[in-house]
Amino acid sequence: MxxxxxxxxxxxxxxxxxxxxxxxxxxxxxxxxxxxxxxxxxxxxxxxxxxxxxxxxxxxxxxxxxxxxxxxxxxxxxxxxxxxxxxxxxxxxxxxxxxxxxxxxxxxxxxxxxxxxxxVVTLAWFEEDTAAWPFPLKARGSVGRFGLRLNGTKRFVLDAHVADAFLVVCRLPAGRAQSTAIVLVPREQAGVAVRPMNDVDRTRRPCEVVLNDVTVPRRSLLATGGQAEKLLARVQNAAAVLLAADCLGGAERLLEMAVEYAKVRRQFGRPIGSFQAVKHRCADMVAQIEPARSLVWYAAHAMDALPRQAAYAASLAKGHLSEVFSNVAENALRVFGGIGFTWERDLHIWFKRAQWNRYAFGSPEWHRERVAQECRW
Amino acid sequence: MDLTYPPQYEAFRRRVRAWLRKNLPSRPRGLAKLAFDDPRRIERAKQWQRKLYEAGYVAMSWPKEYGGQGADVLTQAIVDEELVRAQAPPLIGQMGIQMVGPTLIQFGTEEQKRRFLPRILTAEEIWCQGYSEPNAGSDLASLQTRAELVGDEFIVNGQKIWTSNAQFADWMFCLVRTDPHAPKHHGISYLLIDMKSPGISVRPLIQMTGERGFNEVWFENVRVPRSHLVGELHQGWQVANATLLHERNMLGAATTTQQLFAALVRLAKLCTRQGRSAVEDPVVRQRLAALAMRVEAMRYHAYRQLTDTILGRPRGIAASVNKLVSTELNHDITVCALNLLGSYATQTSESKFAVDGGRWIREFMFTLGMIIGGGTSEIQKNIIGERGLGLPREPRALPE
Missing domain, CATH: 1.10.540.10 (Acyl-CoA dehydrogenase/oxidase, N-terminal domain)
Structure with a gap:
């Protein structure tokens, strides 16, 4: 232990x-x-x-x-x-x-x-209708004489504008049914178009990737069916854990900024951090961050050593930490007051990162529902 | 990172689990109807603690010479986990075991340790805490109960309030003012007072739950031998703070929260919405999962603190964070339960329509009491803000 x-x-x-x-x-x-x-x-x-x-x-x-x-x-x-x-x-x-x-x-x-x-290789997974819940997918592939042909529109593809290749998640015919597939598509392939999607969080660059009759050789098919789905689940869990950790770091940084400011900013003849209204906000941030850190470590450890708990723990962590980061960002903004609302101060950088983190790779609602499923409720 | 226990600990866990399966007291219906302080209920509770002690599972980490076993914290943690898992009833001697006991181990004289510690473990002597006064609540250090040292005795006069269990306690650990002229934190002493002493009167206060949980206690020329002073004269504030730290950890125990949340999930499976189990309702699932995240965070946070304790790392303001977060979370769990119950929520334990014996409305009120007791959430936030984050203190009030 x-x-x-x-x-x-x-x-x-x-x-x-x-x-x-x-x-x-x-x-x-x-x-x-x-x-x-x-x-x-x-x-x-x-x-x-x-x-x-x-x-x-x-x-x-x-x-x-x-x-x-x-x-x-x-x-x-x-x-x-x-x-x-x-x-x-x-x-x-x-x-x-x-x-x-x-x-x-x-x-x-x-x-x-x-x-x-x-x-740079990036996952082209999410689509028009899967911004908060990752499934079902619409992008389709078909297997022909010259290889695979792909059609569809991917959204929220991270850093696609600087990518060398994409890991495209799509549906492939498998007998009468459809199966999930992961296909490697070079950026320079004919029929690939990349359009940046402007996000308030400029530290992240999601793009739209349009695949219009893109043809790639059959060896580009990296995984299908159960293997592809298992892989995506693992990637999804890893993304959840890494984003939860990102939220933790961001929340800590915002707390430090808010506390530092509350110690030096004076109103009514004393530092605003001496007022309980401000002090208690800062204490609330600590009370949210401290237990949450343990949740992140547990979720990461579950990925490494506790496979049966990995999905549960990842969703606990992402669902919770994205709420914690958002709450801390709002509390920090209230400690700063007007100066925190400006473009020139640092706060807005993390405030916006909190918003992006919240919805990427499954909204808090999606992760909560997954926790419920993993608990067999 | 390693969440497994060494084999000898796992073997120990199996022994504890088997023992609990065999020995856990059944809950006869009649007992539930008895008042909180009914002597029959107290006797049964003492019997349970005694049985657990004789099996070797109470306060195992205490030193051997005082009735403990000198076990490591991991062993103690395993017992705590298994007690939760078995849904064992709480120990009646909790304030002795978790508050005054550890304080005596740290500050007590050899004679005090030998006299008091073993009887805390066996539930022969039940303790209560004499801290709050009518005019000293959150501002505890302004307490006025006076103790004058005359020869080898203190003469105690004054009043305590919110004293849980005083109506059946054998002893009280009590804060008294021994130097009225010193600054308020420097004139306080920590006394152990025999509740059977002449001059003590106890009046139960009825709590909003209807239970007689806490009391007013009056002291009129109560004589306390000097040998019952803990720590130095006038230096009781340090001793008191050690006890407060133990109290915060007790109130902020993650295990209590896990027990309460497990009961909530059972309730959600039992309740129906639109002809189906409430646990299938998307709104209910969202609420339960949101709580599960907070409950699980506290579970792993407790593991982290266990590791810190084993490694001897300083705990800082952890106890205040535990107390603040856990008591607020416990209350939120009960609110979720009341929402599941709808209009059944407010049925009393006497009502034949009550679900879970009227447990949830009682817990709803009780958990609010825990947010207030042991230093309110607001006081914990002051501690976190000032001692944890180094934010400036509130300016002192002007002298009246």
Whole structure:
């Protein structure tokens, strides 16, 4: 019985916090909100690749660190704390998917590139009607003489504008029925069109990807049927855990900002943090964040070691932490008052990240329903 | 990260579980109708604690020389978990076991430890807490009950209030003012008072639940031997704070919350909505799942704190967070239950229409009492804000 981080994980946490405080200060995050920034800070990502962070979950044989989901959650918390943009989440989920897929040539081609940060591969999963609940899907594939032909429109595809390839989730005919399939589609393939979807959270770049009679060879079919569904469930759980960790880091950062401000801002002749109305808001944030941290660790550990609890724990964590982050963001804004409502202050960066985190990869309602199902209620 | 227990602990868990299966007291119907402080109920509760003690499962982490077993915290945690799992009744000597006992182990004299600790474990002596006064609630340090040292005795005069279990307690751990001229935190002492002493009178207060849970206690020239002073004279505030910390942990126990939530889920399966089990209703599922997230967060948070305790890490303001979060969560669980029950929610335990014996409306009120007792949520937030986050204190009031 040892519920906590290992010495290595604590070292990763400290290293990441110090590195990002120096290399990704709020001023850098502000720059992402400028109109012409593409949301992919390549210099930062080169350094992150050198630190071994981008390949944290990639197997050692492909140049990765062969780390655990809890390792990744520790890092994700720090990326959330610093509001780091770019394809970290997209690539990490793709690594998770690719490392479990049966096509060896695809693994050999893409995993080393992803581990070194030399490619962006992103999951094209969600659609027009699946913004909050991921199923059912409409995008269709068909198997012909020259390979697979894909048609459909994917939305909320992370970082598609800088991606080299997509992992497209679609339906394929299987006898009389339809089966879920995952297909690798290069960005440059004819018939692929990418359109950015403007989001208030500029640290995230969702796009629409239109597939119009896109033809790829049959070996691009990476998984079908039960295998594909199991894989997607695992990716969904991992996304939930990593986003929950991101929420935790973001909430901690907002609490620190609010407390720091409450100590120096004076009204009525004293620091506003001495007023209970303000002090209690800050205490409420602590009361939400402290237990929630344990939930994130548990969910990550369940991914690593408790497969039967993984879905339950992931939904507990994502459903809860996305609410905690939103609540903390609102409380922090109220502590700041008017100055917190401005574009120039840092607060809005995390406030908006909280909103994006809340709905991505299943809304809180979806995760609550999944908890109910996992409990067999 | 490792959530498994070593094999010898798992073997111990199996022994505890088997023992509980065999020995858990049945709940005869008659007993439920007895008043909270009916001597027959108290006697049965003492018997249960005694039986559990003789089996070796009460306060196992206490030192051997005082009746404990010097067990590690993990062993104690396993017993606590199994008691919850078996839905065992709470221990009547809880305030002795969880509050004054640990305080005596930390601050008591050798004589006090030998005299008091073993009888706490066996439920031979039940304790109550003499802290609050009519004019010292959240501002506890302004208490006025006076104790004058005359020779080898304290002479105690004053009044305590909200004293749970005083009507049947054998002893009270009590805060008294021994130096009225010192600043308020520096003139307080911590006394152990025999409730059978001449000059003590107890009047039960009827709580809003209808139960006689707490009391007013008056002291009129009550004599207390100096040997019953815990810690140094005038230094009782430090001792009191140690006890308060134990109280917050007791009130904020994650295990209590898990028990209550399990009962809520059973209720949801039992209740119907539109001819189907309420647990199939999407709105109910959303509410239950939202609570499950908070309950589970506290469960794993308790594991984290267990690990911190084993590793000897400082706990900081954890006790205040536990007390604040758990008591609020317990109350929210009961609110969810009342919503499931609809108009049955408000049926009393005497009503033949009551569901779960009228448990939920009682728990609804009782859990609100727990939000107030042991330092209100607002007081816990002050502690978290000031000691945890370093926010400035409220300016002191002007002298009157």
């Amino acid at each position: 040892n519920f906590g981080l290992s010495a290595d994980q604590e070292l990763l946490q400290r290293t990441a916090r110090d590195f990002l405080a120096a290399e990704w200060p709020p001023a850098a995050a502000h720059a992402v909100f400028d109109a012409d920034h593409d949301g992919y800070p390549r210099k930062l990502y080169e350094q992150m690749a050198q630190l071994g962070w981008l390949g944290l979950l990639a197997p050692v044989e492909f140049g990765g660190a062969g780390g655990t989901c809890l390792d990744a959650a520790v890092l994700a918390e720090e990326l959330g704390r610093a509001a780091v943009p770019g394809p970290y989440l997209a690539n990490t989920l793709s690594i998770l998917a690719l490392r479990q897929i049966g096509v060896a040539s695809v693994r050999r081609q893409w995993l080393p590139l992803l581990a070194k940060g030399q490619a």
